[in-house]
Amino acid sequence: MRSRANFKTHPIHPMLIPFPIAFIVGAFAFDLAGLLGGGTAWWTTGGFLNIGALITGPLAGLFGFIDYLYTVPPRSSAKKRATNHGVINVAALAVLGSAWFFRDGSTWEPGWAAVGLETAAVGLVMWGGWLGGTLSFRNQIGVDHRYANAGKWAEISVDPKPGQAVTVAKSDELEVDQMKLIRLPDGKRLVLARAESGYAVFDDRCPHKGGSLAGGLMTCGTVTCPWHGSQFSVTDGAVKAGPAHSPIGTYRVEQSDGEVRLML
Ligand code: FES
Structure with a gap:
């Protein structure tokens, strides 16, 4: 690791x-x-x-x-x-x-x-x-959120145009259960995650109190918020465990030519 x-x-x-x-x-x-x-x-x-x-x-x-x-x-x-x-x-x-x-x-x-x-x-x-x-x-600012197979922290800043795909990673960049933070120009943050079923992109912001899911724990297609433990499916954003009540947004992602591309 x-x-x-x-x-x-x-x-x-x-x-x-x-x-x-x-x-x-x-x-x-x-x-x-x-x-x-x-x-x-x-x-x-x-x-x-x-x-x-x-x-x-x-x-x-x-x-x-x-x-x-x-x-x-x-x-x-x-x-x-x-x-x-x-x-x-x-x-x-x-x-x-x-x-x-x-x-x-x-x-x-x-x-x-x-x-x-x-x-x-x-x-x-x-x-x-x-x-x-x-x-x-409490908010774990400055804390190393290491977990099994977390890998090295990765992030990228991109400026996607509506309807156009933007490259956010190489296909082999992440291993299963690893995540990468995607920064957008308006300050919004998304997460690219690799699950057993493939890549997924979802909101970095936990709807409970705004914890960063990129700093959480990813395992078996579920991301766990580091602040109070809410869990979400990375593929459809559904809440698997509270205290969060609302799902997280998910986004289209595709692989081609050895690259992972995000569509907004
Ligand atoms: S901020 Fe995510 S569970 Fe509270």
Whole structure:
């Protein structure tokens, strides 16, 4: 079995987020300690930690935004959660940055208003972090969905014209029970799957809460959603198990000249 490496497994965003979290909490703690009697060395450290958060926060956010665009499934509960996650974390950095207006320009001594704003930034980043954790643990964003014979992650972007067939894979590209994500220009996503009976194409979006079926499990002509386990027939889209009630859309696919072609 080949290893599964895909856009869900790149570690850059989760590798970077501990830095701004630590710096924000550290800035608050050192500034508070400085005001409570620690003095210059403490609030100078707090100032540098504040700067560290303002540098590493946007960097972590940049990779989070890439995840937001390409990994989080569109029109899903995770997309709403990821939107809130991003807005709250940006707000945390803005509040933290505004604390500089209440810090002495030459000694860096913070006023109580600065510590108050840093307290708010800590609260916001904890809230944003809780949402980020939910995106990982519940929505499995960034999780490797490996299963038996899953194969290497595959995806393709195509721009099909109505009534014309568009090539989406070589005939021997997928083994039975492997899938490939198809990205369309309007942001819509489909899945090419190989079942024992041949190739099938269906919606990537689970009708329950928008989970990505390409990131699910495919076996015996059935695809299982990774979020809550709904199961669908890949050939006619029928629901085989809930919680989803609605079927998924299926599309015409044909093989010729060693290629698999999609008709929309
Ligand atoms: S999103 Fe809930 S089962 Fe698919």
